[in-house]
Amino acid sequence: AQGIAEIPIFSGFEYRLIVWAILTLIGILFVVRYAKKLDKGLVKPLIGEKELEAEGIQMVPLTASRKFVLIFFLLSLIFVMVGAIKFDWYIPEICALFISLGVLSCIANGSSMDESVNAFYDGAKAMLPAAIIIAISKSILVLATDGRIIDTMLYHTAGAVKDLPETISIQLMFIIQGFINFFIPSGSGQAAITMPIMTPLADLIGISRQTSVLAYQLGDGLFNLIIPTSGVTMGVLAIGDIPFDKWIKWIWKLMIISVLVSFVLLALPVSLFEWT
Structure with missing residues (x-):
């Protein structure tokens, strides 16, 4: 994204590190708080009454x-x-x-050869549902790209953003990136499609290119947690045997908190200091 925006690679690292630390800390505190409630029996497990069984687990030297x-x-x-x-x-x-x-x-x-092949077979069998889900998720991207759906959405949304105040504009650019992320869960693919439009739009509005790149990073990174087109998210949920609807019921509060914090983190370089 920085290369497309024509700014030095890894520039602005200091503020991005602060953003990462804040959002990571929020995620850690959210999980720890849930774990404490779960330990005290104040909330139900994410996968219902299903419990991890220790039967069959052997301690090996x-x-x-x-x-x-x-x-x-x-x-x-x-x-x-x-x-x-x-x-x-x-x-x-x-x-x-x-x-x-x-x-x-x-x-x-x-x-032995037989043991090695059987181990590979068992691992591949366990990963097959996740692989199928990833393939289905990829098909949505193909339809949206080949059908020129994404280009149309970007054209109209960019036009709506350019006449708004700078702080509101960068926050909407973040939401737009999150929305586009549904159709393009690939980070590099999303950057290649959106940044050629978002970069000149940021120049037109008066927002630094560093901030527009951060809006892309947050939109791509955060929304990957809740979109069914993300092969990584759906694959991990499939491996963990966690239904997508239950995952959304658990993660939505963290998402709202993270989005609101992201609004503030995006507004700071626009209103308080110049980030180049």
Whole structure:
């Protein structure tokens, strides 16, 4: 988004770090408060009366082979971060890395070929529902993009924002980014489509490009938590066996708080200081 907005990459990092810390702290406090209420029996579990069962769980010793597996796992995380930042790795490269991790883990653990294949089969079977949900979510993006639905929405919403006060305009740009996020859950895809319009719009209104990028980041990041088109969110919910409607009933309060706080955080660089 910063590249499209023609501002230095990683510039404005200090204020973004403050924004991240505030919103992360809000999320932590929200979860801790819920956990305390759950522990005291003041609220019902998110998945109803279903409880985690300890039956069948076995404590296993941390042998040398298992230590090697953990080391391989930690190294793979480092490789992912370095590869994504320095070498533009994406899904194909990361998938290849984790397949290699699986093979090395089986070798280090001393697993036979049959045991390794069965473990892969069980893991793939558990992930299949999430993969199907992700594929369905992706289809919505294809329809919205190929049907030029997103271009039409951006054109009309940008026209409505340009005549409003600066503070209201940047807050509406944030909401617009969140709305567009429903159709384009991909962060890079959303930046490529929206920022060429939002950048000159910010110049026209008198808002810094840094602030318009922050509006994109918040709209993309926060709303990913509640949109059914997000492959990550729907995939994690499927793995956790959490129905989407129950997730929304639990997360909506945190979303409202986060959106209101985001309004304030976006208004500050517009009204109190110049953020370039």
